Amino acid sequence: MKYEKILLAYNGSKEGRHALLECAELASFHGAQMHLLAVATMPPSLFLTEGFVPEELLEEEKKRTQSVLEEGIRALTEQGYKSEGHLAVGEPVEEICRIAKELGADLIVLGHNQNTSFAARWWKGSVGASMLDYAPCSLLIAISKPAKPA
Secondary structure, three states, rough: OOOOOEEEEHHHHHHHHOOOHHHHHHHHHOOOOEEEEEEOOHHHHOOOOOOOOOOHHHHHHHHHHHHHHHHHHHHHOOOOOOEEEEEEOOOOOHHHHHHHHOOOOOOOEEOOOOOOHHHHHHHHHHHHHHHHOEEEEEEEEEOOOOOOOO
16 A cells, blocks of 8 residues: 555654654655644643633643644654644544544554553553544554663
């Protein structure tokens, strides 16, 4: 299969940076357009009883997420790759799938570390299952393994 549009869900983590480079190499090999997506989310604990998030907290999270996105684009540019950035606000699975569908992406790339409890919960929980069930295209999981002791 030839990939023409690749979407990387990027969060600035070590796993995300590993996936960033893997995605760039894959996009270069296929001559594909590369899109980076950073999703601003708010933990459920910050929702007020009325069901909304205070505007200043949301703006702060959007600024933080925008800086993560810019860092990813800058890292790619420094390596000689081109990409288009997208910022979304909401639940990660919903936003990743929505943007992938809007772009007509052929592939979604996600970073993953096999040895973290968060990652284990993510893939065994509803987020991972939802991504597998609702992604409008193929998924590539870029595995980031910890460095082996010397």
